[in-house]
Amino acid sequence: MVSSLDGYIAKKDGTVSWMRSKDTYEKGIELTKEYIAEFVKSIDCYVMGSRTYEHAVELGWPYGEVPVFVLTERNLKSDKKTVQFLSGDLNEILSDQLKPKFNNIWMVGGTMLTKEFLRLGLADEIIITIIPTLLGNGKLFFDYIDKEIPLHLKDVTAFKDGMVEMVYEINKEE
Numbered sequence: 001m002v003s004s005l006d007g008y009i010a011k012k013d014g015t016v017s018w019m020r021s022k023d024t025y026e027k028g029i030e031l032t033k034e035y036i037a038e039f040v041k042s043i044d045c046y047v048m049g050s051r052t053y054e055h056a057v058e059l060g061w062p063y064g065e066v067p068v069f070v071l072t073e074r075n076l077k078s079d080k081k082t083v084q085f086l087s088g089d090l091n092e093i094l095s096d097q098l099k100p101k102f103n104n105i106w107m108v109g110g111t112m113l114t115k116e117f118l119r120l121g122l123a124d125e126i127i128i129t130i131i132p133t134l135l136g137n138g139k140l141f142f143d144y145i146d147k148e149i150p151l152h153l154k155d156v157t158a159f160k161d162g163m164v165e166m167v168y169e170i171n172k173e174e
Protein backbone atom coordinates (compact mmCIF):
# COMPACT_ATOMS: atom_id res chain seq x y z
CA MET A 1 0.00 0.00 0.00
CA VAL A 2 1.19 3.48 -0.82
CA SER A 3 0.39 5.96 1.94
CA SER A 4 0.95 9.58 2.87
CA LEU A 5 2.84 10.15 6.12
CA ASP A 6 -0.48 10.93 7.84
CA GLY A 7 -1.85 7.53 6.83
CA TYR A 8 -4.07 8.21 3.81
CA ILE A 9 -4.08 5.88 0.81
CA ALA A 10 -6.33 8.02 -1.38
CA LYS A 11 -7.68 11.53 -1.42
CA LYS A 12 -11.43 11.92 -0.93
CA ASP A 13 -11.82 12.45 -4.69
CA GLY A 14 -9.59 9.41 -5.41
CA THR A 15 -6.81 11.39 -7.14
CA VAL A 16 -3.37 9.82 -6.99
CA SER A 17 -1.03 12.52 -8.37
CA TRP A 18 0.33 12.96 -4.81
CA MET A 19 1.87 9.47 -5.12
CA ARG A 20 4.60 10.77 -7.44
CA SER A 21 7.24 12.06 -5.05
CA LYS A 22 9.27 15.09 -6.17
CA ASP A 23 11.53 14.96 -3.14
CA THR A 24 15.25 14.09 -3.12
CA TYR A 25 16.99 11.91 -0.55
CA GLU A 26 20.63 11.52 -1.55
CA LYS A 27 21.35 8.44 0.57
CA GLY A 28 18.39 6.54 -0.89
CA ILE A 29 18.54 3.92 -3.63
CA GLU A 30 17.22 4.48 -7.15
CA LEU A 31 13.76 3.08 -7.82
CA THR A 32 14.51 1.67 -11.27
CA LYS A 33 12.20 -0.03 -13.78
CA GLU A 34 14.24 -3.22 -13.20
CA TYR A 35 13.62 -3.05 -9.43
CA ILE A 36 9.87 -2.68 -10.02
CA ALA A 37 9.82 -5.42 -12.69
CA GLU A 38 11.62 -7.85 -10.37
CA PHE A 39 9.15 -7.09 -7.58
CA VAL A 40 6.08 -7.44 -9.82
CA LYS A 41 7.41 -10.74 -11.23
CA SER A 42 7.06 -12.31 -7.78
CA ILE A 43 3.29 -11.65 -7.62
CA ASP A 44 1.14 -14.63 -8.64
CA CYS A 45 -2.26 -12.91 -8.44
CA TYR A 46 -3.89 -9.67 -7.32
CA VAL A 47 -6.95 -9.30 -5.09
CA MET A 48 -8.82 -6.00 -4.81
CA GLY A 49 -12.05 -4.29 -3.86
CA SER A 50 -14.40 -3.20 -6.64
CA ARG A 51 -13.64 0.50 -6.13
CA THR A 52 -9.92 -0.07 -6.59
CA TYR A 53 -10.72 -2.13 -9.69
CA GLU A 54 -12.90 0.62 -11.16
CA HIS A 55 -10.22 3.21 -10.46
CA ALA A 56 -7.56 1.02 -12.14
CA VAL A 57 -9.75 0.62 -15.24
CA GLU A 58 -10.18 4.40 -15.35
CA LEU A 59 -6.44 5.16 -14.95
CA GLY A 60 -5.10 2.42 -17.26
CA TRP A 61 -4.73 -1.26 -16.41
CA PRO A 62 -1.37 -1.80 -14.62
CA TYR A 63 -1.73 -5.57 -13.94
CA GLY A 64 -0.78 -6.97 -17.36
CA GLU A 65 -1.78 -10.60 -17.81
CA VAL A 66 -1.55 -11.55 -14.12
CA PRO A 67 -4.85 -12.95 -12.71
CA VAL A 68 -6.93 -10.34 -10.86
CA PHE A 69 -9.73 -11.21 -8.40
CA VAL A 70 -12.20 -8.43 -7.67
CA LEU A 71 -14.45 -8.62 -4.60
CA THR A 72 -17.93 -7.26 -5.25
CA GLU A 73 -21.58 -7.95 -4.49
CA ARG A 74 -22.51 -6.26 -7.77
CA ASN A 75 -22.86 -7.95 -11.13
CA LEU A 76 -19.77 -6.40 -12.71
CA LYS A 77 -18.37 -7.47 -16.08
CA SER A 78 -14.93 -7.16 -17.65
CA ASP A 79 -13.66 -7.79 -21.16
CA LYS A 80 -10.33 -8.92 -19.68
CA LYS A 81 -9.91 -12.71 -19.47
CA THR A 82 -7.62 -12.32 -16.45
CA VAL A 83 -10.31 -10.65 -14.31
CA GLN A 84 -12.67 -12.66 -12.15
CA PHE A 85 -15.38 -11.24 -9.86
CA LEU A 86 -15.91 -12.93 -6.49
CA SER A 87 -18.13 -12.52 -3.46
CA GLY A 88 -18.75 -14.45 -0.28
CA ASP A 89 -16.76 -15.46 2.76
CA LEU A 90 -13.19 -14.13 2.47
CA ASN A 91 -11.77 -17.03 4.52
CA GLU A 92 -13.30 -19.55 2.12
CA ILE A 93 -12.35 -17.59 -0.99
CA LEU A 94 -8.76 -17.56 0.18
CA SER A 95 -8.50 -21.17 1.36
CA ASP A 96 -10.64 -22.84 -1.34
CA GLN A 97 -10.01 -20.77 -4.46
CA LEU A 98 -6.81 -18.77 -4.14
CA LYS A 99 -4.31 -20.54 -1.88
CA PRO A 100 -4.43 -23.88 -3.73
CA LYS A 101 -3.47 -22.11 -7.00
CA PHE A 102 -1.36 -19.11 -6.03
CA ASN A 103 1.66 -18.69 -3.78
CA ASN A 104 2.21 -14.92 -3.56
CA ILE A 105 -1.25 -13.33 -3.31
CA TRP A 106 -1.08 -9.53 -3.44
CA MET A 107 -3.92 -7.69 -1.76
CA VAL A 108 -3.92 -4.39 -3.66
CA GLY A 109 -6.51 -2.50 -1.60
CA GLY A 110 -8.35 -0.26 -1.03
CA THR A 111 -8.84 0.27 2.64
CA MET A 112 -12.29 -1.31 2.91
CA LEU A 113 -11.11 -4.72 1.77
CA THR A 114 -7.61 -4.56 3.25
CA LYS A 115 -9.05 -3.83 6.68
CA GLU A 116 -11.33 -6.87 6.41
CA PHE A 117 -8.32 -9.04 5.56
CA LEU A 118 -6.44 -7.69 8.59
CA ARG A 119 -9.43 -8.08 10.93
CA LEU A 120 -9.89 -11.69 9.82
CA GLY A 121 -6.18 -12.45 10.25
CA LEU A 122 -5.78 -13.37 6.57
CA ALA A 123 -2.68 -11.30 5.79
CA ASP A 124 0.91 -12.47 6.35
CA GLU A 125 2.71 -9.23 5.52
CA ILE A 126 2.11 -5.51 5.17
CA ILE A 127 4.26 -3.63 2.68
CA ILE A 128 3.75 0.08 3.06
CA THR A 129 5.48 2.80 1.06
CA ILE A 130 5.36 6.23 2.64
CA ILE A 131 5.27 9.22 0.29
CA PRO A 132 6.83 12.36 1.80
CA THR A 133 3.58 14.32 2.01
CA LEU A 134 0.79 15.08 4.46
CA LEU A 135 -2.56 14.79 2.66
CA GLY A 136 -4.68 16.18 5.46
CA ASN A 137 -7.73 14.09 4.63
CA GLY A 138 -8.89 11.16 2.53
CA LYS A 139 -9.20 7.39 3.05
CA LEU A 140 -7.22 6.13 6.05
CA PHE A 141 -5.39 2.81 5.80
CA PHE A 142 -5.72 1.71 9.42
CA ASP A 143 -8.76 3.34 10.98
CA TYR A 144 -11.22 1.11 12.84
CA ILE A 145 -9.44 -2.22 12.53
CA ASP A 146 -10.64 -2.73 16.11
CA LYS A 147 -7.90 -5.20 16.88
CA GLU A 148 -4.30 -5.11 18.14
CA ILE A 149 -1.94 -6.71 15.62
CA PRO A 150 1.72 -7.16 16.66
CA LEU A 151 4.19 -6.80 13.80
CA HIS A 152 7.80 -7.69 13.04
CA LEU A 153 9.80 -5.20 10.97
CA LYS A 154 11.37 -7.32 8.23
CA ASP A 155 12.88 -4.72 5.93
CA VAL A 156 13.20 -0.97 5.32
CA THR A 157 14.30 0.66 2.07
CA ALA A 158 14.66 4.40 1.49
CA PHE A 159 14.58 5.60 -2.12
CA LYS A 160 16.25 8.57 -3.79
CA ASP A 161 12.89 10.28 -4.29
CA GLY A 162 12.18 10.29 -0.54
CA MET A 163 9.81 7.31 -0.49
CA VAL A 164 10.35 4.79 2.33
CA GLU A 165 9.20 1.19 1.96
CA MET A 166 8.62 -0.85 5.11
CA VAL A 167 7.91 -4.55 5.16
CA TYR A 168 6.17 -5.90 8.25
CA GLU A 169 5.46 -9.53 9.04
CA ILE A 170 2.20 -10.10 10.87
CA ASN A 171 2.70 -12.14 14.02
CA LYS A 172 -0.12 -14.67 13.85
CA GLU A 173 -1.81 -15.55 17.13
CA GLU A 174 -1.12 -19.11 18.31
Ligand SMILES: NC(=O)c1ccc[n+]([C@@H]2O[C@H](COP(=O)([O-])OP(=O)(O)OC[C@H]3O[C@@H](n4cnc5c(N)ncnc54)[C@H](OP(=O)(O)O)[C@@H]3O)[C@@H](O)[C@H]2O)c1
Nearest residue numbers: 001002009014049050051052071072073109110111112113
Ligand atom coordinates in the same frame (compact mmCIF):
# COMPACT_ATOMS: atom_id res chain seq x y z
N1 LIG B 1 -2.54 4.02 -2.08
C1 LIG B 1 -2.64 2.81 -2.53
O1 LIG B 1 -1.66 2.04 -2.56
C2 LIG B 1 -3.96 2.30 -3.01
C3 LIG B 1 -4.12 0.93 -3.24
C4 LIG B 1 -5.37 0.47 -3.67
C5 LIG B 1 -6.40 1.37 -3.83
N2 LIG B 1 -6.21 2.68 -3.61
C6 LIG B 1 -7.31 3.65 -3.77
O2 LIG B 1 -8.32 3.34 -2.79
C7 LIG B 1 -9.60 3.75 -3.29
C8 LIG B 1 -10.62 2.62 -3.11
O3 LIG B 1 -10.60 2.15 -1.78
P1 LIG B 1 -11.94 1.85 -0.95
O4 LIG B 1 -11.49 1.48 0.43
O5 LIG B 1 -12.87 2.98 -1.13
O6 LIG B 1 -12.61 0.64 -1.71
P2 LIG B 1 -12.14 -0.87 -2.09
O7 LIG B 1 -11.68 -1.59 -0.87
O8 LIG B 1 -11.23 -0.83 -3.26
O9 LIG B 1 -13.52 -1.49 -2.61
C9 LIG B 1 -14.61 -1.58 -1.75
C10 LIG B 1 -15.64 -2.49 -2.38
O10 LIG B 1 -15.15 -3.82 -2.41
C11 LIG B 1 -16.22 -4.72 -2.26
N3 LIG B 1 -16.01 -5.52 -1.07
C12 LIG B 1 -15.36 -5.21 0.06
N4 LIG B 1 -15.39 -6.25 0.93
C13 LIG B 1 -16.06 -7.24 0.31
C14 LIG B 1 -16.40 -8.57 0.66
N5 LIG B 1 -16.03 -9.11 1.84
N6 LIG B 1 -17.14 -9.31 -0.21
C15 LIG B 1 -17.50 -8.78 -1.40
N7 LIG B 1 -17.18 -7.54 -1.79
C16 LIG B 1 -16.48 -6.79 -0.95
C17 LIG B 1 -17.49 -3.89 -2.16
O11 LIG B 1 -17.90 -3.78 -3.52
P3 LIG B 1 -19.41 -3.61 -4.08
O12 LIG B 1 -19.85 -2.28 -3.49
O13 LIG B 1 -19.18 -3.58 -5.55
O14 LIG B 1 -20.19 -4.79 -3.60
C18 LIG B 1 -16.97 -2.57 -1.63
O15 LIG B 1 -17.80 -1.48 -1.95
C19 LIG B 1 -9.39 4.12 -4.75
O16 LIG B 1 -9.33 5.53 -4.85
C20 LIG B 1 -8.04 3.51 -5.09
O17 LIG B 1 -7.36 4.19 -6.11
C21 LIG B 1 -5.01 3.18 -3.19
